[in-house]
Amino acid sequence: MRHVFSICLVILTISCSKKIKKELSSERKPNIILIMSDDQGWGDLSYSGNTNLSTPNIDTLGKNGVSFEHFYVQPVCSPTRAELLTGRYAARIGVYSTSAGGERFNLGETTIAEIFKKAGYNTAAYGKWHNGMQPPYHPNARGFDDYYGFASGHWGNYFSPMLEHNGAIVKGNGFLVDDLTDHGLAFIEKNKNEPFFLYLPFNTPHSPMQVPDGFWGPFENKDLQMKYQGSEEESVNFTKAALAMVENIDWNVGRITDTLKKLGLEEHTIVIYLSDNGPNGWRWNGGMRGKKGSTDEGGVRTPFFVQWKNHIPKGKSVNDIAGAIDILPTLASLASIDYQTEYPIDGMDLKPLLLDASPSWGPRTIINHWQGKTSIRTQKYRLDDKNRLYDMTNDIGQKNNVAATMPRLLDSLVVIKNNWETQLNGSIVQKGERPITLGHPNFTYTQIPARDGIPHGTIARSNQWPNCSFFTHWTSVDDKITWDVEVLADGKFEVELYYTCPKESIGTTLELNFGDSALSSLINKAHNPPLMGMEHDRDPRMESYVKDFIPIKLGTIDLKKGRGALTLKALEIKGKQAPEIRLLQFRRIHDNQ
Template sequence: MRVINDRLIITLLVLLFSACSGNNTSNEDTLPNIVLIVTDDQGWGDLSIQGNENIRTPNIDFLAYEGASFTNFYVSPVCSPTRAELLTGRYHPRSGVYGTSAGGERMDLDETTIAEIFKRAGYATGIFGKWHNGMQYPYHPNGRGFDEFYGFASGHWGDYFSPNFLERNGELIQGDGFIIDDFTNEAISFIENHKDQPFFAYIPYNTPHSPMQVPDSWWQRVEERGIELRHREPDLENTTFTTAALAMVENIDWNVGRINQKLEDLGIEESTIVLYMSDNGPNSWRWNGEMKGRKGSIHEGGVRSPLFVKWTEKIEQGTKIDKISSSIDMLPTLADLAEIPHKTSHPLDGVSLKPLLLQEPVSWEDRLLFNHWNGKTSVRSQQWRLDHEGNLYDITQDRAQRNNVSDQFPEIAASLSDSLNRWEENVLADLKSDQADDRTFPVGHPDFRNTQLPARDAVPHGNIERSNRFPNDSFFRNWSSRSDSITWDVEVLESGQFEIDLYYTLPEEDLGSVIELSFGDNSLSDTIDVAHDPPVEGMGHDRIPRQESYVKDFRPHSMGMISLQAGRGLLTLKALDLPGSGGPDIRLLMLKRVD
């Protein structure tokens, strides 16, 4: 009784506070805990419950058996758009998300997030994993409604074993063990710490996104079992990649089991809603239910995701829902299930799925769902999908999209084409691009001490080059001239004094390089007097060669203090003296407000 009484007391205090602030909530029964698990680049077919004989996922499957599973749940073709949609309840172009890096992944600051909704209702809010919707505060998770953040804000990470440059609420730290196990440990600690009050735990894992790194024990299980079920065009499949991806999912499954067990051990399993989904289609050609497309595609294989929702108190075991639904439905659905107000700054595109989950006797209206990426849009009705080229598919009969039936059903194709065109005219009207995005990277918010400015968000000039064509987790190299520079387009939000740490590597022969940081009329220069020249690393853990940048052990160098005046401008790094043949490799600037 002690746990129940404590929770009731806390809930009553939350209700009293909410009543005084105008945000009315109901009784304790309307305040379930929420655990939202999102995986990265996992295909619909990467689960044993979907019929994939190459993999074993009993703990994830358990969520479906004990709760509800959605047959036709859709997300965006790539990472940050899906995350923005589930966080805001709106199609990603509306929120300013047009890319996956260098600023294009950020949600506009006038958007209301699901974390803000739950925090207003008295929930403790935490995120553990990959954010991928903005790094600098207030784009940062701690600026978007999350009390606790442990993970990384970039689009992908270069090392999955005790990596550097993870962060906890803005402070850089080193990870502890395999990254998914580490994120789960932190999420479990959060759940334990808040077991006596309602909590919203968002766990966006970053696997099976590449680099394809996974502990030996998980790799060996899948490798020994072998890959029997293949992609519909087997010549396209790299079975080593498939083995790594499925091993990473089996590791996720183990961690989902740990979360399930912790909820049971704490006695809060029945009052906790657990959701499981992916953020896009698979990141390689592998078995995916014969569907067309993969990550990056607006076809079924690129946007169909599993969605399992377990809530022992109210969702009937084994519920199956075939109505089309989407990541845009997450915010209204969870707020509706919790019976909390969800007023937002903009109208939602999503709808509440609560009537379907609780099997309420309501009339469900037909709807259309749209998937957009890289200039291509497709539209899905309950029966049909029309792609960007005008091809029409009857998904109820042809999930694989092998038979274009637009000639047989011209009126349906024309109607869906009109709807697609209207959606593009409406939703894409204000879509940003890397050329048209005028948003700066904010620096020095008075409510947040640290501002990270990674190489990802900077522009190199002269001979300086990026370590990889994918900016996320990259660094700058080949600094060889005093005319070279690195710039960040920033806005200092409030004037102040800032300590500057420069994360660098520098060989012995280039020791004594003098680096200047300037903004407006103020500048700071300092000499790098400690050589630090580690090799690039990461390939030792990779199961196959990666496409993304390898990483280094970058060292922080304290440059001193600089005064920054409020306003917009270029924050510029350049060399005043290069005594050797080159300058430092640069990973990150950290600015720490001291006043």
């Protein structure tokens, strides 16, 4: 009898345990992993029919989840990222450029990270931020507990480069996408028992075209079967490098999904994959017109996969148009998170399209805008920036303008475009309207890079593309570098300068000043490394090569709240030129230090 009682007790215990586990499982909010590639076209996947490459792990997200066949982002990096983070069109929240501060979206916007953090999630972003470097535009100020990567746009070296971790400057470990994935995997492991929101904005296949040997080798002498169909010339070697980089992304996506399986988190985790704009070169893209930078179909259509095992259908394909503005409301809805935003969301909750067999879904339009050009996409038609109208169902290449045969539709879409642009005019931020912020009282570090500075005199920028540039050719004490900054709160700051300096220039004295405050320092250590990056490039680059810049402490400076010119000048120059300048790092010294 006692034996029977024991068996019953064990069965009851197991039953209760399973019931509790089931209840806990049903109550747990889903984890989120949001993966975005950089400059990958819709056609840069074997899922899209491209036989030039193989992307089994990314393809599996679409096969095991839901694929959106007509998903739209903006033509370049920063706007898409801003829309993904806020659910609002980037053009109306202050994004007007991809560098020098124009990539920032307005303060007061509610981000997806803030929403999930408020709901109890641990949040992290690892990769290319490109929506503001200095707090309060920095990812740590936008809802992310942990950030590792680089906050500006293109980067000059993908092998163990200079990066940052929560504002502190650090050195990367190995190939950058692999390194970012390593941080993501560590974050998943650390938070496996708690809900987490992980944003992985990878930096490839954006140039420079660098990828490890193991991924480049199969492409180096490969004969590509699928080529770009237009009249523009395709750089086949560039295409090979881009596709090799995508295969590296695919390998890292596989590492992520394998980790979810190993930890038993597949059913608890929503995984999303997309790109931030069209391809960064003329290559096969399904016959679409346009590439990165264009508001035509090829410049703004991206893959979009959503996987959530046993919660959303497997292998479902959605033809309804959708866009990056929809990601925030959709994820909040799937996670059953109630939220409020300061401003109305432009995006829609896609949950009915994900879950319902016959969703009730009305017509809509999606707006693509960049550098004064606006295009309107409906389910069937696209009005381009010159008010030409195309039947996208039958003319994916936008070759046949049907505006003359559909005057009523044309007029209605032109009205939508004109009304949107009229509304937009009142919210456009002008260049120079917002200074670079320095010394936010809630954050220790502020980077002030060469990217955001203005050279005067003989000083030159290392490249026309500023994001990863440095200042060089500083030959006169009459020269200077200025930054238009706003100090957000009074404080004392320790300042480090990241520089290079040949031996003959030792003894150069630099002065940094802002308002009535100044500090001067003698450059007493030579460091004259060569340019680097070309040794890893698979195709010639447009961007600046980089150097191994090292820090030197300039001293401490008291800064008063207010706007003005932060100025770096030379009191004395030894040798032929003053040091080359990469960035200034300000560290707020708190009262207890």
